[in-house]
Amino acid sequence: QVQLQESGPGLVKPSQTLSLTCSISGGSISSGGHYWSWIRQHPGKGLEWIGYINSFGSTYYNPSLKSRVSISADTSKKQFSVKLSSVTAADTALYYCARGYDRTNWFDPWGQGTLVTVSS
Amino acid sequence: QSVLTQPPSVSGAPGQRVTISCTGTSSNIGARYDVHWYQQLPGTAPKLLIYGNSNRPSGVPDRFSGSKSGTSASLAITGLQAEDEADYYCQSYDISLSGVVFGGGTKLTVL
Numbered sequence: 001q002v003q004l005q006e007s008g009p010g011l012v013k014p015s016q017t018l019s020l021t022c023s024i025s026g027g028s029i030s031s032g033g034h035y036w037s038w039i040r041q042h043p044g045k046g047l048e049w050i051g052y053i054n055s056f057g058s059t060y061y062n063p064s065l066k067s068r069v070s071i072s073a074d075t076s077k078k079q080f081s082v083k084l085s086s087v088t089a090a091d092t093a094l095y096y097c098a099r100g101y102d103r104t105n106w107f108d109p110w111g112q113g114t115l116v117t118v119s120s
Numbered sequence: 121q122s123v124l125t126q127p128p129s130v131s132g133a134p135g136q137r138v139t140i141s142c143t144g145t146s147s148n149i150g151a152r153y154d155v156h157w158y159q160q161l162p163g164t165a166p167k168l169l170i171y172g173n174s175n176r177p178s179g180v181p182d183r184f185s186g187s188k189s190g191t192s193a194s195l196a197i198t199g200l201q202a203e204d205e206a207d208y209y210c211q212s213y214d215i216s217l218s219g220v221v222f223g224g225g226t227k228l229t230v231l
Contacts, residue, residue: 051219104153
């Protein structure tokens with residue numbers, strides 16, 4: 001059974017780059033044709049898709065974040081990561097990693113989420 | 121403003137039936153992309169509740185059901201229980217945005 005766990009700094013200064021990693025247990029990035037995803041949730045708000053990477057290393061991003069976001073994967077470490085540059089307070093959110101069944105379908109499972117606060 | 125539109129809140133008494141709507145456009149639900157539903161209990165990560173419009177993952181009670189028609193979808197919960205109190209989100213894919221879209225979420229209150 002695949003399980004996901006996010007890790008990274010909980011506090012990032014404005015204008016800096018947010019970096020988070022998702023560790024996969026019980027599975028691997030290179031199998032199954034899945035889309036390994038990042039999704040965020042602003043405090044008290046809804047869900048926002050950030051982007052994903054597939055087993056071939058192809059990446060797809062939310063157009064609203066595309067200029068600032070990068071997702072990469074390390075198959076040997078069974079991890080994938082997200083970097084979001086030039087952060088502002090508006091990037092303060094709970095960040096989740098999740099496995100997408102494929103490019104257009106559902107996400108399951110999800111990590112527990114990690115809160116990132118952007119503040120000086 | 122979310123691409124998919126959900127009512128902010130719904131409520132019902134224990135044992136009753138409630139429905140949550142999810143309205144999209146011809147670029148997402150109407151473009152024949154499937155709709156999926158998630159349940160987010162307070163303080164926890166979203167959990168897949170319904171996939172492919174009407175399919176339940178293993179372990180999800182049959183009190184939960186989903187349907188889709190045209191540019192909209194619905195989640196129905198029958199026999200409401202206190203433990204169903206949560207936020208519910210719909211999700212689909214948008215061909216114009218070339219990306220995943222979510223509804224704004226609906227808070228279910230069990231009276």
